[in-house]
Amino acid sequence: MMTHAHRPIEVPLPEPKSGEASPRPKGGAGGGAEGCEVTFVMPCLNEARTLEGCIRAARRCIDEHRLDAEIVIGDNGSTDGSQDLARRCGARVIDVPAKGYGSALRGAIEAARGRFIIMADSDQSYDFGEGFKFVAKLREGFDLVMGCRMPRGGGSIDPGAMPWKHRWIGNPILTRIGQVFYRTPINDFHCGLRGFTKAAYEQMALRTTGMEFASEMVIKASLRRMRVAEVPITLHKDGRDRPPHLRSWRDGWRHLRFMLCLSPRWTLLIPGLVLCVLGAVLGAAVWMGPLVIAPGVALGIHSMVAASLMLLVGFQLVTVAVAMRIFALEEEIGPPSPGIARLFNHFTLERGVLVGSGAALIGLALIGIPLLTWIRSNLGEIRDPLSTLRPMVAGATLVALGVQAVLMSFVYSMMGIKRR
Numbered sequence: 001m002m003t004h005a006h007r008p009i010e011v012p013l014p015e016p017k018s019g020e021a022s023p024r025p026k027g028g029a030g031g032g033a034e035g036c037e038v039t040f041v042m043p044c045l046n047e048a049r050t051l052e053g054c055i056r057a058a059r060r061c062i063d064e065h066r067l068d069a070e071i072v073i074g075d076n077g078s079t080d081g082s083q084d085l086a087r088r089c090g091a092r093v094i095d096v097p098a099k100g101y102g103s104a105l106r107g108a109i110e111a112a113r114g115r116f117i118i119m120a121d122s123d124q125s126y127d128f129g130e131g132f133k134f135v136a137k138l139r140e141g142f143d144l145v146m147g148c149r150m151p152r153g154g155g156s157i158d159p160g161a162m163p164w165k166h167r168w169i170g171n172p173i174l175t176r177i178g179q180v181f182y183r184t185p186i187n188d189f190h191c192g193l194r195g196f197t198k199a200a201y202e203q204m205a206l207r208t209t210g211m212e213f214a215s216e217m218v219i220k221a222s223l224r225r226m227r228v229a230e231v232p233i234t235l236h237k238d239g240r241d242r243p244p245h246l247r248s249w250r251d252g253w254r255h256l257r258f259m260l261c262l263s264p265r266w267t268l269l270i271p272g273l274v275l276c277v278l279g280a281v282l283g284a285a286v287w288m289g290p291l292v293i294a295p296g297v298a299l300g301i302h303s304m305v306a307a308s309l310m311l312l313v314g315f316q317l318v319t320v321a322v323a324m325r326i327f328a329l330e331e332e333i334g335p336p337s338p339g340i341a342r343l344f345n346h347f348t349l350e351r352g353v354l355v356g357s358g359a360a361l362i363g364l365a366l367i368g369i370p371l372l373t374w375i376r377s378n379l380g381e382i383r384d385p386l387s388t389l390r391p392m393v394a395g396a397t398l399v400a401l402g403v404q405a406v407l408m409s410f411v412y413s414m415m416g417i418k419r420r
Helices: 051-064 082-088 101-111 128-139 164-182 198-204 213-223 248-261 264-285 301-333 338-346 349-376 386-414
Strands: 036-044 069-075 092-095 114-119 144-148 194-197 228-232 291-294 297-299
Touching: 036 051, 036 082, 036 101, 036 128, 051 069, 051 082, 051 128, 069 082, 069 101, 082 092, 092 101, 101 114, 101 213, 114 128, 114 198, 128 144, 128 194, 128 228, 144 213, 164 213, 164 248, 164 264, 194 198, 194 213, 198 213, 213 228, 213 248, 248 264, 264 301, 301 386, 349 386
Parallel strands: 036 069, 036 114, 069 092, 144 228
Antiparallel strands: 114 194, 144 194, 291 297
């Protein structure tokens, strides 16, 4: 178990003499310019109380397993002397002016010389002494190795180490959403102790600067079909004497928002398709006249208006989902799967315009029915409006759908769908 800052520390570190550099830790923990196998990365913002214990735990792991390794601290502007403390302990400090958990980690990871990266918070809630579990899996060829604090994945949580709302509400819900949306078997989506290869990190092209950095890494590793493993770990009560930087509701929403934005299939496409099908079925059922579903209960023209609304809203959701998917593939995720690639290959601006224009023309023809009736009534009030409302509603719906299809075809083409 990791030693907390207020407990005795067993491993002494020699103080550098005046004018001397900090001693290079045994096992290569200082990191040579030529590179090394492993880099232990820690984000830091005023962690003087616990940072030394984390560095010592990483040092023990390095020495016990004879790792060629270094320790890198991504400092986010500490004012409590954390930087000098880290250097005295033999770590390399990277000053990261851009604020945020993700920014601090990205700055340290990008400066890392190791082929493998082991990262965790510097508050002693994670034991860097467990780091070799991750190194062993990375040596087997995995791209990302996640720690699991949850008992369902073999992990454990010390009493008082995790707030109840995180353990029983936030983490299970967000993890389950991640499993469903991104088809990942990970049991603890937001565990802060994890390992990955530097090559995999570069392929992920991570962008977020806040706490959602943790979600982004797992999501992009899953979407890029990287090899992902999970190892059980223990979460300890942190050694801070102040509140954590994490803000439960704010950061939970940021995680959820990011997960939703990169998964338009579940947030937009499927709900949109469901609405389209319901609208089409309901509209067809009442097209010829009222539909009696029980004695004294019938669906009439008002149901047809509701069906029109379902179709219009559903189609909007579908078209926006496609646009978001294109953006995600082009800017965030990378090349699409073969199935999506084949679908895109069948799409052209001309086909989209042709289909949309055809729907709009059919709609205009239907609108012509009540128009002719109005003309025949000498432009006066139509005596039986129910007889003309159905083609009017259907026609207006088709015109709206057709125009939107044409416009979105231009949008898709402007976004650069050139797959053929």
